[in-house]
Amino acid sequence: MQVQGSKMDEVKGTILIVDDEGSIRSGVSRKLQAEGYNCVTAADGNEALEKAATQSFDLILMDIRMPGISGMEVLPRIIADHPDTGVVMMTAVGDTQTAVEAMKLGAYDYVTKPFDVDNLVMRVQRALERRGLVLENRGHQLRLEQRVEQQVGQIRQCYSEAIQALAREEIALEKLSGAPGTGKKADFEDVYLQMAMVLAQMAEMHEPYARGHSERVALLANEIALRLGCSDELIRNIQLAAIVHDIGKIVIPDHILFKPGRLTSAEYSEIKRHPIATVDIIRHVDHFKDIIPLVESHHEWYNGNGYPKKATGQNIPLGARILAIADAYDAMTCPRPHRPRLSNEDAVQALKKGAGTQWDPAVVDAFLKILKRESTMLETTIVDT
Numbered sequence: 558m559q560v561q562g563s564k565m566d567e568v569k570g571t572i573l574i575v576d577d578e579g580s581i582r583s584g585v586s587r588k589l590q591a592e593g594y595n596c597v598t599a600a601d602g603n604e605a606l607e608k609a610a611t612q613s614f615d616l617i618l619m620d621i622r623m624p625g626i627s628g629m630e631v632l633p634r635i636i637a638d639h640p641d642t643g644v645v646m647m648t649a650v651g652d653t654q655t656a657v658e659a660m661k662l663g664a665y666d667y668v669t670k671p672f673d674v675d676n677l678v679m680r681v682q683r684a685l686e687r688r689g690l691v692l693e694n695r696g697h698q699l700r701l702e703q704r705v706e707q708q709v710g711q712i713r714q715c716y717s718e719a720i721q722a723l724a725r726e727e728i729a730l731e732k733l734s735g736a737p738g739t740g741k742k743a744d745f746e747d748v749y750l751q752m753a754m755v756l757a758q759m760a761e762m763h764e765p766y767a768r769g770h771s772e773r774v775a776l777l778a779n780e781i782a783l784r785l786g787c788s789d790e791l792i793r794n795i796q797l798a799a800i801v802h803d804i805g806k807i808v809i810p811d812h813i814l815f816k817p818g819r820l821t822s823a824e825y826s827e828i829k830r831h832p833i834a835t836v837d838i839i840r841h842v843d844h845f846k847d848i849i850p851l852v853e854s855h856h857e858w859y860n861g862n863g864y865p866k867k868a869t870g871q872n873i874p875l876g877a878r879i880l881a882i883a884d885a886y887d888a889m890t891c892p893r894p895h896r897p898r899l900s901n902e903d904a905v906q907a908l909k910k911g912a913g914t915q916w917d918p919a920v921v922d923a924f925l926k927i928l929k930r931e932s933t934m935l936e937t938t939i940v941d942t
């Protein structure tokens with residue numbers, strides 16, 4: 558049954574009234590219609606679901622106890638299928654507990670039968686006002702997400718321009734030097750490092766809690782590489798790889814990257830895309846080709862439980878095994894959206910525990926010696942002061 562025609566010129570909203578008692582349906586409809594609402598009625602839960610599927614309602618006023626499918630069963634289906642529709646439950650005196658349960662499921666409010674008609678109108682108005690706020694907030698959230706998406710688009714554009722600039726430098730370099738290995742090529746090493754830092758800074762601007770992460774990882778990795786006696790070329794590559802290692806995080810949706818709680822396995826799979834995404838960004842520049850294996854493998858585990866290739870032991874490039882430890886130590890000792898920072902002592906314990914499983918034990922050993930040396934130097938400085 559549809560109750561047509563409002564006495565008011567402007568319809569305040571469309572309400573579905575669901576009750577198995579005909580007198581309540583018609584009485585409530587008459588009152589709300591007189592107040593300027595367009596009213597539609599349904600005599601049971603199934604009819605309510607059918608009408609909600611074919612027509613849009615601002616509000617549904619629904620009896621909790623009805624023969625057949627109850628209001629409590631209809632409620633979650635309405636909320637799931639029509640999240641923009643507000644629901645107010647109607648209940649008999651003495652059934653308040655069920656009404657409270659309904660509100661936990663997502664109903665806005667409940668009214669108790671028999672109705673005080675003025676109270677009913679007031680509750681309907683209040684529920685519609687609340688719905689208006691919910692929709693407004695949702696719109697605001699949507700606009701915010703669009704703005705963030707726009708910013709990400711701008712950062713991506715900057716990436717692409719920076720990559721093109723690097724490619725142009727490469728061509729200019731070849732023209733100037735005439736042959737690889739001449740002195741001028743060495744002069745351009747700094748240009749690439751600076752460009753890498755620009756890329757990293759753009760990524761870190763988007764991920765504020767990661768600010769400075771890549772530079773700290775580069776410093777730590779450099780110390781480890783020096784201690785392990787790596788060649789100058791490998792040390793240069795490790796530094797460059799450290800700077801850009803996480804720029805691929807730009808492809809991960811914000812709601813996953815900044816999620817404060819535990820990630821689902823699907824969300825974690827998204828996170829695991831970032832080493833390959835970084836490779837996709839840097840592979841356009843010839844000069845970066847030697848650091849691709851390092852960047853790609855910085856989340857591999859020594860025992861093969863890492864990603865993306867599940868590489869093991871010495872099959873993981875040494876530069877990547879060094880990066881993994883510098884990266885993990887800095888990440889552990891800095892706060893993240895889902896956890897506070899760890900103390901240095903706790904981070905050292907974690908590294909010791911993961912030596913041989915997550916990390917190369919020889920590299921962990923070298924890093925712990927560096928930390929020990931630095932803390933001894935610090936203590937000496939404090940005593941001297």
Ligand SMILES: [Fe+2]
Pocket residue numbers: 802803831855856
């Ligand atoms: Fe990473």
